[in-house]
Amino acid sequence: MLVGAPGTTAAGVFTTNRAEAAPVTLARRRLATSGGRARVVLVNSGQANAATGARGLSDAEATTASAAELLDVEPDAVLPCSTGVIGEPLHVEGFLRALPGLAGALSEEGGDAFARAIMTTDTVPKSASAESGGFRVGGAAKGVGMIAPSLATMLAFVTTDAAVASADLDRLVRETLRPRFEAITVDGCPSTNDAVLLLASGAAGGDPVVPGTPSWAHLQGAVDAVGGDLAGQLIRDGEGATHVVLVEVEGAADDADARAVAKAVADSPLVKTAAFGADPNPGRVLQAVGAAGVDVDPAAIDVSIGDVLVASGGVIPPAYFDAEGELRRRAAEAMAAPEILLRVRIGDGPGRSRMLGGDLSYEYVRINGEYTT
Amino acid sequence: MLVGAPGTTAAGVFTTNRAEAAPVTLARRRLATSGGRARVVLVNSGQANAATGARGLSDAEATTASAAELLDVEPDAVLPCSTGVIGEPLHVEGFLRALPGLAGALSEEGGDAFARAIMTTDTVPKSASAESGGFRVGGAAKGVGMIAPSLATMLAFVTTDAAVASADLDRLVRETLRPRFEAITVDGCPSTNDAVLLLASGAAGGDPVVPGTPSWAHLQGAVDAVGGDLAGQLIRDGEGATHVVLVEVEGAADDADARAVAKAVADSPLVKTAAFGADPNPGRVLQAVGAAGVDVDPAAIDVSIGDVLVASGGVIPPAYFDAEGELRRRAAEAMAAPEILLRVRIGDGPGRSRMLGGDLSYEYVRINGEYTT
Numbered sequence: 001m002l003v004g005a006p007g008t009t010a011a012g013v014f015t016t017n018r019a020e021a022a023p024v025t026l027a028r029r030r031l032a033t034s035g036g037r038a039r040v041v042l043v044n045s046g047q048a049n050a051a052t053g054a055r056g057l058s059d060a061e062a063t064t065a066s067a068a069e070l071l072d073v074e075p076d077a078v079l080p081c082s083t084g085v086i087g088e089p090l091h092v093e094g095f096l097r098a099l100p101g102l103a104g105a106l107s108e109e110g111g112d113a114f115a116r117a118i119m120t121t122d123t124v125p126k127s128a129s130a131e132s133g134g135f136r137v138g139g140a141a142k143g144v145g146m147i148a149p150s151l152a153t154m155l156a157f158v159t160t161d162a163a164v165a166s167a168d169l170d171r172l173v174r175e176t177l178r179p180r181f182e183a184i185t186v187d188g189c190p191s192t193n194d195a196v197l198l199l200a201s202g203a204a205g206g207d208p209v210v211p212g213t214p215s216w217a218h219l220q221g222a223v224d225a226v227g228g229d230l231a232g233q234l235i236r237d238g239e240g241a242t243h244v245v246l247v248e249v250e251g252a253a254d255d256a257d258a259r260a261v262a263k264a265v266a267d268s269p270l271v272k273t274a275a276f277g278a279d280p281n282p283g284r285v286l287q288a289v290g291a292a293g294v295d296v297d298p299a300a301i302d303v304s305i306g307d308v309l310v311a312s313g314g315v316i317p318p319a320y321f322d323a324e325g326e327l328r329r330r331a332a333e334a335m336a337a338p339e340i341l342l343r344v345r346i347g348d349g350p351g352r353s354r355m356l357g358g359d360l361s362y363e364y365v366r367i368n369g370e371y372t373t
Numbered sequence: 374m375l376v377g378a379p380g381t382t383a384a385g386v387f388t389t390n391r392a393e394a395a396p397v398t399l400a401r402r403r404l405a406t407s408g409g410r411a412r413v414v415l416v417n418s419g420q421a422n423a424a425t426g427a428r429g430l431s432d433a434e435a436t437t438a439s440a441a442e443l444l445d446v447e448p449d450a451v452l453p454c455s456t457g458v459i460g461e462p463l464h465v466e467g468f469l470r471a472l473p474g475l476a477g478a479l480s481e482e483g484g485d486a487f488a489r490a491i492m493t494t495d496t497v498p499k500s501a502s503a504e505s506g507g508f509r510v511g512g513a514a515k516g517v518g519m520i521a522p523s524l525a526t527m528l529a530f531v532t533t534d535a536a537v538a539s540a541d542l543d544r545l546v547r548e549t550l551r552p553r554f555e556a557i558t559v560d561g562c563p564s565t566n567d568a569v570l571l572l573a574s575g576a577a578g579g580d581p582v583v584p585g586t587p588s589w590a591h592l593q594g595a596v597d598a599v600g601g602d603l604a605g606q607l608i609r610d611g612e613g614a615t616h617v618v619l620v621e622v623e624g625a626a627d628d629a630d631a632r633a634v635a636k637a638v639a640d641s642p643l644v645k646t647a648a649f650g651a652d653p654n655p656g657r658v659l660q661a662v663g664a665a666g667v668d669v670d671p672a673a674i675d676v677s678i679g680d681v682l683v684a685s686g687g688v689i690p691p692a693y694f695d696a697e698g699e700l701r702r703r704a705a706e707a708m709a710a711p712e713i714l715l716r717v718r719i720g721d722g723p724g725r726s727r728m729l730g731g732d733l734s735y736e737y738v739r740i741n742g743e744y745t746t
Contacts, residue, residue: 019663019671019687051659053672053688086656087689192660269642269733270741277742283459286424287565290392298392299426314392315426316460360642361742362735368643369650369734 001042001102002114002157003071005201008039009163010079011170013178015194022049022056023080024193026064034076036166041079041157041197042067045120045142049082049090050192059090066096070103081155081195083120083143115140118155121367123237128229133218135162135204141230143191154234156181156196158226162209162219163202171211173198176220180227184235184356185266198223235356240363243275244339244356252351257294259353261346264292266357275340275359280331282310282320289344296346304343306334374415374475375487375530376444378574381412382536383452384543386551388567395422395429396453397566399437407449409539414452414530414570415440418493418515422455422463423565432463439469443476454528454568456493456516488513491528494740495610501602506591508535508577514603516564527607529554529569531599535582535592536575544584546571549593553600557608557729558639571596608729613736616648617712617729625724630667632726634719637665639730648713648732653704655683655693662717675718679707 004010012031014024030038042064049056064078071078082090115125122142129138139158158177173196181196202208209215235244247266252258265271268288274281285303289296303311308331310320319325334340377383385404387397403411415437422429437451444451455463488498495515502511512531531550546569554569575581582588608617620638625631638644641661647654658676662669676684681704683693693700707713 017660017663018667018669019659019674048656051656051684051687051689053686055688055691085694086654086659087684088694089691192656192663269737273738273741276738279742283421283424283565286392286459287390290390290565294391296391301392311424311460313426314424315428316424318428318462321458321461360738362738364642365646365649365733365735365738368646369652 001040001067001106002159002199003106004039004159004199005203006039007163008199008201009036009166009169010038010197010199011036011166011173012079012195012197013173015191017192017194019050019192021082021193022052022060023082024195026057026060027079027081027195030076030079034074036169038077038079039199040067040071040073040077041081041199043081043118043155044084044090044095045118046084047082047088047090048084048086048193051087052089055089059092062092063090063095063099066099067103070099079197081193081197083118083155083193086192111138111140115142118142121239126230126233126237128226128233130222130225132222133215135160135209135215135219135222137219137222137226139226139230141234143234154181154191154194156227156230157199158197158223158230159199159201160219160223161201161204163204163206164200164219165208165210168209168211169198169200172220172223176224177227180224180231184231185263231356235358238358239367240361240365241358242361242363243359245272245275245358246339246341247355247357248341248343248352249346250352251300251345251347251349252294252353253347253349254351255353256351258351259355260294261289261292261296261344262353262355264288265342265344266355269360271342272357272360275335276361278332278336280305280310280328280335282316285342285344286311286314289346300347302345305331306337306341308334374413374440374479375532375572376479377412377532377572378576379412380536381572381574382409382539382542383411383570383572384409384539384546385452385568385570386546388564390565390567392424392565394455394566395425395433396455397568399430399433400452400454400568403449403452407447409542411450411452412572413440413444413446413450414454414572416454416491416528417457417463417468418491419457420455420461420463421457421459421566424460425462428462432465435465436463436468436472439472440476443472452570454566454570456491456528456566459565484511484513491515494612497610499603499606499610501599501606503595503598505595506588508533508582508588508592508595510592510595510599512599512603514607516607527554527564527567529600529603530572531570531596531603532572532574533592533596534574534577536577536579537573537592538581538583541582541584542571542573545593545596549597550600553597553604557604558636604729608731611731612740613734613738614731615734615736616710616732618644618648618732619712619714620728620730621714621716621725622719622727623725624673624718624720624722625667625726626720626722627724628726629724630722631724632728633667634662634665634669634717635726635728637661638715638717639728642733644715645730645733648708649734651705651709653678653683653701653708655689658715658717659684659687662719667719669719673720677716678704679710679714681707
């Protein structure tokens with residue numbers, strides 16, 4: 001349970017999956033009806049409360065109503081988030097029994113316990129903080145992606161003691177936090193439950209922070225830092241990941257084209273298995289670029305692994321296939337790094353994008369092959 | 374080397390990957406300039422001759438010119454196909470040295486040797502034949518997909534002794550063979566080298582077969598049977614596959630929507646790992662349907678595993694989570710079958726599609742993590 005001081009504003013972005021979970025539907029609706037005045041987030045792990053129909057919605061309403069009563073806030077001020085098995089109904093009775101204890105144990109020091117409580121297949125809790133211009137920003141997250149989280153669902157919660165009007169907070173979520181979480185992908189599968197929420201308590205005092213001011217720039221910087229930090233932690237703990245793969249695309253006609261190419265490379269199972277095997281394989285990157293559904297000129301594609309140019313003008317230099325050669329040795333070294341950088345230039349356009357992904361390992365197959373529903 | 378009798382017509386479809394290989398460019402061009410009069414197919418495995426630039430094109434021209442001279446046909450009558458490592462230049466010298474032996478060993482009994490010669494990571498050779506209305510149809514294929522082949526590339530060659538004008542043969546490829554190979558997916562990665570070629574020798578005698586006649590129906594049936602047979606063999610030998618997954622989608626607004634949903638389910642790493650682990654997980658199917666980029670009403674989604682309805686109106690019955698329950702037991706049984714059927718209804722529309730895929734296993738990761746470029 002995450003609770004902001006009275007006067008807290010809230011904003012959020014949610015999964016684009018059409019089969020969204022009941023808590024997503026309810027949280028989205030409450031942010032709208034309350035005019036962004038929500039100040040409580042109630043998270044459970046174990047059941048996703050997705051594919052649960054009308055019962056799922058009433059279960060989310062019942063549990064949040066009970067929390068609202070305990071905390072003496074309007075039901076609309078409580079945003080539910082769930083993560084776990086899709087289809088399994090919430091364990092409402094146990095949930096309701098646990099709430100008084102949770103409400104009684106609220107503490108300003110509870111961030112670590114919160115980060116731990118929301119974990120599912122995460123192997124480490126994920127939290128981050130930043131300060132700038134007198135504002136404090138903190139956050140916690142779980143799961144493995146937003147565009148592309150596993151069943152485990154990506155949830156991220158960021159709080160600040162700045163005062164921000166709800167419309168401006170919404171802008172901060174969309175312009176600053178969303179891009180951070182949209183730039184990560186584990187397996188190309190957007191969950192039914194993804195949510196990124198930002199709460200601003202105003203506890204720092206002072207007038208509300210408004211866009212276009214130096215205070216806004218400070219706040220934005222701190223929110224961006226926390227968002228970037230959490231997103232990186234999510235990818236490093238991606239299911240079975242042994243390497244992080246950073247894909248940078250430039251020279252596209254526009255950012256959308258660049259993003260499509262970056263995502264195609266980062267999600268390609270052939271690139272991901274090459275990253276796992278530390279195999280410096282430019283052909284697989286070219287394959288993914290060519291299949292991205294973007295109008296690229298193959299003769300204009302340059303690919304680098306780290307700082308090693310492995311394809312130029314769409315051609316892999318024949319010397320590359322000399323297994324003892326210097327070029328191959330350097331590329332192999334760059335491919336074995338814990339963080340692998342793949343840079344792709346696809347022309348002279350202004351469009352660019354970055355995508356952070358992971359490799360595809362035996363462990364990913366084990367986790368997802370043996371995940372007991 | 375595959376050689377048709379004088380008078381043979383040829384038609385084909387090729388990869389949609391923008392970074393297409395030199396042999397694809399050349400074969401596509403020759404089918405056009407010769408008016409479909411090609412009658413020789415020259416295949417090598419080992420080097421894909423992709424990402425090889427101008428040199429790749431001239432290597433393909435040199436090797437096919439040598440074959441043309443040996444066989445006394447126009448260079449335009451020879452269609453090159455390559456499969457193997459992307460970027461590595463053709464070993465032209467060895468290639469040219471091998472051609473006279475190949476030409477000398479041509480035999481009507483050589484189908485099995487051909488099917489074996491084109492293998493790369495295939496574990497078994499793939500061939501099929503059918504007869505109908507006095508026409509014989511035979512084929513061989515290698516690789517693991519068309520929409521979605523691995524680096525190993527999907528190549529398929531189908532021949533018939535019917536006489537067919539090249540424009541009609543082109544229609545037969547597009548209407549009958551292409552859908553068969555577009556309905557399979559191993560890992561969502563269209564290769565730089567995919568090709569499906571159909572050659573008609575006319576050796577059966579008689580007038581050319583034309584659309585709309587009973588003879589056409591016989592020929593189409595036999596071509597369809599061979600195409601379907603080869604496509605199934607490709608999937609069963611998909612890299613690391615331990616299960617075949619057949620996804621049937623119906624009730625979509627149109628076939629394109631149905632196809633997008635079927636492909637999203639068949640390519641989902643979460644569905645594929647569930648198939649590997651024999652985990653009857655309806656939530657993962659719902660996740661994939663909701664994320665397919667198609668405008669679906671979540672409350673209209675039904676999912677069956679085999680003949681077991683595991684989600685109805687977007688809701689997984691709570692009884693499903695009784696691990697000892699009958700519903701779960703039957704679904705688990707259907708999920709453990711060598712061929713798993715996933716049926717998805719997404720509304721009342723006329724659109725439908727079928728997609729054949731495989732599971733995602735440790736072996737897929739091993740093959741692709743250890744593939745030495």
